[in-house]
Amino acid sequence: MSEAAQEIDKLMGLHPKGFDLSLDRITRLLDQLGNPHRRLPPVIHVAGTNGKGSVTAFCRALLEAGGYSAHVHTSPHLVNWHERYRIGVAGGRGQLVDDAVFAEALRRVADANAGQHITVFEILTAVTFILFSEHPADAAIIEVGLGGRFDATNVISDPAVSVIMPISLDHQPYLGDRVELIAAEKAGIMKPGFPVVIGHQEYDAALDVLMSTAERLHCPSAVFGQDFMAHEEYGRLVYQDEFGLADLPLPRLPGRHQYANAAAAIRAVKAAGFTVTETMMEKAMSSVEWPGRLQRLSEGRLLSHAPAGAEIWIDGGHNPGAGEVIAEAMANFEERQPRPLFLIIGMINTKDPVGYFKAFAGLVEKVFCVPIRGSEATIDPVILSNAAYDAGLVAEPMSTVGDALEAIKAVLDPEALPPRILVGGSLYLVGDVLSDNGTPPK
Numbered sequence: 001m002s003e004a005a006q007e008i009d010k011l012m013g014l015h016p017k018g019f020d021l022s023l024d025r026i027t028r029l030l031d032q033l034g035n036p037h038r039r040l041p042p043v044i045h046v047a048g049t050n051g052k053g054s055v056t057a058f059c060r061a062l063l064e065a066g067g068y069s070a071h072v073h074t075s076p077h078l079v080n081w082h083e084r085y086r087i088g089v090a091g092g093r094g095q096l097v098d099d100a101v102f103a104e105a106l107r108r109v110a111d112a113n114a115g116q117h118i119t120v121f122e123i124l125t126a127v128t129f130i131l132f133s134e135h136p137a138d139a140a141i142i143e144v145g146l147g148g149r150f151d152a153t154n155v156i157s158d159p160a161v162s163v164i165m166p167i168s169l170d171h172q173p174y175l176g177d178r179v180e181l182i183a184a185e186k187a188g189i190m191k192p193g194f195p196v197v198i199g200h201q202e203y204d205a206a207l208d209v210l211m212s213t214a215e216r217l218h219c220p221s222a223v224f225g226q227d228f229m230a231h232e233e234y235g236r237l238v239y240q241d242e243f244g245l246a247d248l249p250l251p252r253l254p255g256r257h258q259y260a261n262a263a264a265a266i267r268a269v270k271a272a273g274f275t276v277t278e279t280m281m282e283k284a285m286s287s288v289e290w291p292g293r294l295q296r297l298s299e300g301r302l303l304s305h306a307p308a309g310a311e312i313w314i315d316g317g318h319n320p321g322a323g324e325v326i327a328e329a330m331a332n333f334e335e336r337q338p339r340p341l342f343l344i345i346g347m348i349n350t351k352d353p354v355g356y357f358k359a360f361a362g363l364v365e366k367v368f369c370v371p372i373r374g375s376e377a378t379i380d381p382v383i384l385s386n387a388a389y390d391a392g393l394v395a396e397p398m399s400t401v402g403d404a405l406e407a408i409k410a411v412l413d414p415e416a417l418p419p420r421i422l423v424g425g426s427l428y429l430v431g432d433v434l435s436d437n438g439t440p441p442k
Contacts, residue, residue, distance in 0.1 A: 004102040008081055008120075011110060015120050021150035025118045029126050030155060032112040036126075036133035037155050040140050041071070044272050045156055047144040047186045048165025050321045051199060051261050054253060055165055057290035058265030059141050060086070060094065062276060065283035067091050068138040073128045073153075075121070075145050078292050078316075078431035079440035085128065088137035096442070097131060105130045121145055125152035139272065149188025160272035162189045162219070163264060165199040167206040168321030183209035192217045195271040200224040200260035202321065222267050230263035232256070237285065239263055243270065246278045249285045254294045255329035262288075291441035292316045292430040294329055300437030305405035309418030311339060314434070316427030318347060320355030327359035330422060334363070339417050343367040343393075344404040345384065345425035348377040353384055356425065357391035365419075366411060367395040368404035372428045401433055 001009075030037055044059055046052050053074055063070040069088030077083035085097040109126045125145070132140045139160070144151045167183045183206035190196050196219045201207040207223075214221040222228055228241035237248040237259055246266075251258045262285065270276050297303065297312045306312060317326050330341055341364050347353050357367070369384035379387075381397030388395035398404040401423060412419060423433055434440050 002080075002082075002099045002103075004099050004106060005081060007103050007106040007110070011106070011120055011123055014115070015118055015123065021147065023150055023152070023155060025116075026122045026125060026152040026155055028116075029109070029113050029118060029122065030129065032114075033109065033126060033130065036129040038157075039133040040129065040156070041132070041137045042139050042160035042272055043156050043158075044139060044141045044161055044163060044268055045144070045153065045159040045189050046141065046163045046165065047148040047151075047189045048163075048199065049168045049182065049186075049319065050317065050325070051165035051257070051264075052143050054258060054261040054290055054293060055163060055199065055265045055268070056141050056143050057253070057288050058251075058262050058284060059269055061284035061288035062265060062269045062280055063139055063274065064093055065280040065287065066274065066277065068274065069136070070094060071132045071135065071137045071140040073132070073140070073142045075124075075143060076427055078427060079435045083441050084124065085131055087131065087135050088139070090136075101131070102127070119152075122152045128153070139274070144186075144189060147182075147185040147188070149185050151189075154189055156189075157191060159189070159191060159194055161195045161197055161268050162191065163197045163199065163268045164189070164210055165261070165264065166201055166321060167210075168202065168319060178205070179203045180205040180209050182206070184213070186210075187213040190214060190217050190219050193219065195220045195222075197221070197264055197268040197271055198223045199264035220271075222271060224260055224264060228263055228267045230259045232259060237262065239266055239281065241267055241270070246281055248278075248281050251285045252288050253290055255325060256332065257325040257328070292427060292434065294326065297433075297437060297439065300439045302402060302405065302433065302437040305402045306421065307405075307409045307412055307419055310408075311418065311420045313420070313422045314430045315422065315424040316430040317424060318351050318356065318426050320352055320359065323356035323359035326422070326424065327363060330360070330363055330420070333420060339420040340365045340412070341420045341422065342408050344370060344398075344401055344421065344423040345388070346370045346372045346381075346429035347379050347384060347425040348372060348375060348428065349379050350377065351379075351426075353379065353387035353425075354391050357388045357393055361392045364393055367393050368398045368407055369395055370398050370401055370404055370429070372426055373432050375428055401429075401436070
């Protein structure tokens with residue numbers, strides 16, 4: 001176990017792991033630390049139900065393509081805590097935080113907190129500000145943990161730009177049971193007079209809330225589909241905004257939903273005050289990476305359990321909105337190269353499994369439901385199988401992903417094409433898969 005992981009284990013034993021939304025505790029702690037959040041490079045602050053991680057990855061790729069250094073904060077991690085903190089490197093690709101530097105920052109934050117009540121996420125957010133304020137960079141891309149208005153990252157008072165990505169139902173006990181309520185929470189990261197970029201929104205009610213909030217706060221706004229847009233044309237990505245049009249390669253990240261994510265990132269980096277050239281955009285589309293989101297596994301230990309020639313994808317999307325875009329991507333893969341599709345799914349009990357599964361109706365041969373290792377919140381595979389059945393899918397509970405891969409071998413028609421297998425439903429499950437496969441993010 002790394003030095004930083006040992007420090008986090010200590011914190012987990014002392015402080016609650018869940019969400020208890022308030023800015024009071026993080027504000028108190030940051031004051032004890034000398035308010036490092038006020039000494040950051042220009043901040044791109046990202047909220048949304050889906051697409052936060054992808055737009056963060058595109059923003060980073062764009063900045064690095066232009067020779068800018070960019071710090072990046074994301075959550076949760078997949079395998080190692082270090083994945084949450086990427087430290088920008090001048091003229092190069094940012095690197096995950098050094099373990100000794102991370103551990104030292106954790107100790108400083110814990111000492112400043114002096115045992116007072118606080119959540120682990122709030123401590124980790126304070127670590128973000130310590131790290132990003134003490135290492136020079138041209139920009140800091142900071143992803144919201146949950147919601148926006150009361151998220152610990154929302155102590156940022158002067159973002160270079162706020163970005164609101166697609167909003168749908170998720171985390172209803174914390175954020176509300178209607179998209180307009182959730183949109184109001186996400187809109188909480190907008191700051192009076194500072195720019196906001198609004199990504200593609202499926203729900204008019206959510207878009208109305210976001211636009212009215214931007215207007216009320218006098219935020220210069222750019223809205224996908226109105227002020228900027230992107231679409232595929234002859235195998236290329238066409239991006240357009242008020243500054244002009246660019247003919248680009250399709251993004252390296254698969255799925256048509258990534259076109260809108262890429263567009264939001266381009267417009268956000270421009271709104272943050274950076275010059276974005278067509279050469280930067282071209283390079284970013286080809287170099288962007290985001291582990292665990294429609295990532296194909298082409299090597300590793302788990303592949304030995306799969307049928308010969310199987311195409312294996314992993315994706316941590318876990319709500320109905322994510323299910324829709326992932327299912328669309330699978331349908332597009334099927335159009336280009338038909339293969340029988342199987343799902344291996346694990347979820348936690350704060351999610352809507354029926355809503356997720358419904359998106360795959362008519363696409364899937366069979367679903368194998370598995371537990372998430374070490375999680376008290378995992379949905380029992382039998383219950384998860386019943387949810388898949390309620391969504392019109394054939395499902396069976398299994399003990400592990402490896403067992404599920406072996407089961408696909410057993411049910412696969414010997415005359416059929418090699419299968420396409422999607423493992424997902426939870427970032428925690430995807431993290432377990434990457435760890436077991438021996439291919440953790442770098």
